Amino acid sequence: MAVVPLQTKHTLRRITNNIPTSHRPSLLRLRFTCSVTTTTKSSPNRQNLVAVNPPLSNDTALRSTWCNRLWVSAGCTTVFVSFVKSIIGGFGSNLWLEPALAGFAGYILADLGSGVYHWATDNYGDGSTPLVGTHVQDSLDHHECPWTITERQFADNLHFLARGTTLMVLPLDLAFDDHVLHGFVSTFAFCVLFCQQFHVWAHGTKSKLPPLVVALQDTGLLVSRTRHLDHHQAPYNNNYCVVSGVWNKVLDGSKFFEALEMVVYFKLGVKPRSWTDPNSDH
Numbered sequence: 236m237a238v239v240p241l242q243t244k245h246t247l248r249r250i251t252n253n254i255p256t257s258h259r260p261s262l263l264r265l266r267f268t269c270s271v272t273t274t275t276k277s278s279p280n281r282q283n284l285v286a287v288n289p290p291l292s293n294d295t296a297l298r299s300t301w302c303n304r305l306w307v308s309a310g311c312t313t314v315f316v317s318f319v320k321s322i323i324g325g326f327g328s329n330l331w332l333e334p335a336l337a338g339f340a341g342y343i344l345a346d347l348g349s350g351v352y353h354w355a356t357d358n359y360g361d362g363s364t365p366l367v368g369t370h371v372q373d374s375l376d377h378h379e380c381p382w383t384i385t386e387r388q389f390a391d392n393l394h395f396l397a398r399g400t401t402l403m404v405l406p407l408d409l410a411f412d413d414h415v416l417h418g419f420v421s422t423f424a425f426c427v428l429f430c431q432q433f434h435v436w437a438h439g440t441k442s443k444l445p446p447l448v449v450a451l452q453d454t455g456l457l458v459s460r461t462r463h464l465d466h467h468q469a470p471y472n473n474n475y476c477v478v479s480g481v482w483n484k485v486l487d488g489s490k491f492f493e494a495l496e497m498v499v500y501f502k503l504g505v506k507p508r509s510w511t512d513p514n515s516d517h
C-alpha cells in the first residue's frame with residue numbers, strides 16, 4: 236500500500252469572477268490536496284480528499300453594498316446638480332441652443348471617452364495598478380466570463396465610475412455656474428456614470444430587456460447588442476465604445492487603437508494584451 240499525495244491547482248476563473256477583488260489573491264492560490272491511497276488491487280481506495288480552502292459562496296460578490304449605493308447616489312446627485320444649473324441658467328438667460336449643443340457634445344464625447352478608457356483597461360495594467368486596478372481586474376474578469384455582468388447588481392456594477400464622476404463633478408458644481416458648461420458636464424458625466432449599465436444592456440437578451448432600451452439600441456442611441464458582441468470575438472480589439480457606439484466605426488475603420496498601441500509599444504516597450512493572448516483572455 237502506498238499513499239500518493241496529489242495536488243491540483245485550479246485557477247477557477249469562472250468562480251473568481253464572482254468573488255470580490257480583495258479576496259482573489261488568496262483564491263487564485265486555491266489548492267485542493269488529494270491524498271490517494273493505492274493498493275495492489277485494481278480499484279484504489281480514494282480517501283482523505285481535503286479541500287484546503289473550501290469554495291466560497293459566490294452569491295454575495297455580485298450584490299451591491301451600502302458603500303456602492305452611497306457612491307452611486309453621490310454620483311447621481313452631482314450630475315443632477317450640474318443638470319439643474321444648466322436648466323436654471325437656460326431660463327435665466329433664455330439661451331437654450333448653446334447648452335443643448337454642449338449637452339449633445341457631452342453625449343458624443345462620452346462615447347469616445349468610454350472607448351479610450353475601455354481600450355486602456357482591457358490592454359494595460361493589472362489588479363495592482365494604482366487608482367484603476369480594480370477596474371482593470373473587472374475588465375479582465377469580464378472577458379473571461381462576459382455573461383456574469385448581467386448578474387451583478389446595479390450599484391455593484393456602477394460604483395467605480397460613480398466615484399470618479401463624483402470626484403470630478405462635485406468641484407465643478409461648487410466652482411461654476413455657467414449653464415453651457417454644465418450642459419456639457421451633466422450629459423458627459425451622466426453617460427460616463429451609466430456606461431456600465433449600457434454595457435450590461437448590450438449583453439442582455441432582447442426579449443428580457445425593457446422595450447425602451449431595445450428601441451434606443453436599435454436606433455443607435457445606445458450601444459447595440461450585436462456590435463458589442465463583436466468586441467468579445469476575434470480579433471478582440473474593436474468596438475470598445477459602450478455609450479452609443481457611434482465612434483466604433485470611426486476608430487476601428489481608421490485603426491486608431493492599433494496605431495495607439497504601436498506608439499505605446501515603441502515609446503514604453505509595453506505590448507497590449509490583445510497582441511499577446513487574444514485567444515485565451517479575450
Ligand SMILES: [Zn+2]
Pocket residue numbers: 353357374378466
Ligand atoms: Zn473589453
Ligand SMILES: [Zn+2]
Pocket residue numbers: 377381434438463467
Ligand atoms: Zn462586454
